[in-house]
Every structure is written in C-alpha cells, then in structure tokens.
Amino acid sequence: MSFFQEYTREIIATAILGILLIVFRIGATKMVRRYAASNHNLEHRTNLIIKYLHLFIHILVIIALIVIWGVQTKDIFIALSSITTVVGVAMFAQWSILSNITSGVILFFSFPFKIGDVIKIHDKDFPIEAEIEDIGAFHVFLNTHEGEKIIYPNTLLLQKGISIIKNHFDDKEFMD
Template sequence: MNIFEHYYRECIGTGLVIFLVIFLRIIVTKAVRRYAKSHTGIEKRTNLVIKYIHLLINILALISLIVIWGVQKNDILFTLSSIATVVGVAMFAQWSILSNITSGIILFFSFPFKIGDVIKIHDKDFAVEGEIIDINAFHVDLITKEGEHIIYPNNLLLQKGISIVRAKYDDREFTD
C-alpha cells in the first residue's frame, strides 16, 4: 500500500483547501480593489487591506490543514490558547500598534477624508490643521500652511473630532 492510498482523504482535503485559498484570495482581492476604486484610488491602502485579509485566509487554511491531517482538537485548542496567551501578553504592551492598524483598516473602509483634503484636528491642547499628503497603516502625514510635516497616529484620528476644512483645488481660474 503506497502513501497516497493510505492518506487519500487527507490529500483530497488538502487539495480542496489549497483550491479554496487561491479562489478566496482572488475573489477578495478583486472585491477590495473594486470597492476601493469606487470610493477612491489610493492603491497603498488597498494593498495593505488585501495583505491583512490574505493573512487571515492563510491562518484559517493552516488551521483547516491541521484538522484534516488528524491533529487532535484538544491539542489544537491547547496550542492556540498558548499562542494566544503569549501573543496577548506580548501585544498588551504594544496595544498602540494594534490600535493603529485597526484604525487604519477602519479609515480605509469608511473614507472620512482622502489625500489632498485639508483637515483640522480638534484637540484642546494641540489643535492641528494641515493638508493630508499620505495615509499609511499606522499614521497620516499632514503638512501645515507653514510647511511643518506632522505625522498623526491613526488611532488618535478616530478619537478626536475632525473637520474637513476644504479639499485641495487645482490652481486654475474659473470662468462663467
């Protein structure tokens, strides 16, 4: 009896999981790009969100493969809970990073402002007004009228009140 005959069901299951991963990654990529194109054309943020979703799909596929190949469910739960505990303790000190990543995803899908908008961040201690020059996973880059470059964390953007002062306009004359 060769190995393929002995592990026939596991090989078929693995093939199905691989097919589903490829299929889901293609569908998700197209859906996110279509959504981003209909709302704004910021390619950098689109690729970042696609990367996060692909990571989630890969993790779910890995868990599926572990189950298919016969690892006991109790062992999986024990391992996952141990990993989650270690990651949770390690990330507790890094909550700001997770908060900024989550905020970056929220900003991507809600699009309250876009590159080129001039915004005012209402903070009683340090009010900021500037033009958005870039939106990243962790922060937004602003430039003030005075030319000061400000890097503002995404999680603070969701916590503070923000006014969109005006959109950036081309320097051209308007005629009737």
C-alpha cells in the same frame, strides 16, 4: 498500505482547500481593488489592505489543514492557548501598534476624508489644521499651512472630532 491509500480523504480535502485558497485570495483582491477604485483610494493603501486579508485567509487555511489532518482537538487548544498567551503578552506591550493597524483598515473603508483634504482635528490641547499628504498603516502624514510636517497616529484620528475644510489653504485676496 501506502501513504496515498491511507490518507486519500485528507489529500483530496487538502487539494480542495488549496483551490479554495486561490479562489478566496483572487476574490478578496478583486473586491478590495473594486472598492478602492470606486472610492479613489491610492494603490499602496489598497495593497496594504489586501496583504491583511491574505494573512487572515492563510491563518484560516492553516487552521483548516490542522483539522483535516486530524490533529486532536485537545492538542489544538493547548497549542492555541500557548500561542495566544505569548502573543497576548507581547501585544499588550505593543497594543498601540495593533490598534493603529486596525484604525488604518477602518480609515481605508469608512472615513469620508482622503489624501489632499484639509482637515481640522478638534483637540483641546493641540488643535491641528492641515492637509492630508498620506494615510499609512500606522500614521497619517499631515502638512500645515506653515509647512510643518505632522505624523499623527491613526488611533487618535479615530478618537478626535474632525472637520473637513474645503480649499482653506488657497491664498485668496478679498477686496472691499
């Protein structure tokens, strides 16, 4: 028997999965761009979230391909547990990187402040009042009234209380 006759179902399922991959990537990209446009988010932040979603979709497709091509469940669990162990040990040492990326995604979708807002971070030891210059994958870039540049981790931004201050840095003269 030829290869194509023996594995017809797997080949058809793989082709359908490839089409679904393209549809899901395009759909996810359009949904994130629509959300970003409605909330006036910057392009590079939108592209970062799209990359995260594409990575997640590709992981799901790889798992589906493994199932379609009949890899034994026992072998999948052994491989996944080995990979998870190695990644877990590596990520335990670098947990802050993963938590900052996760915090960056949360900041993209749910927080009320945006680039250009002046915020006050309520930290008992080191309170900060600054304008948000950029929100990256790992850090928020702040600029104080004195011109000091501060790079603040995303995870700390989620953990601290924050006030949004309107037009605080505008120099205004008051007359009696």
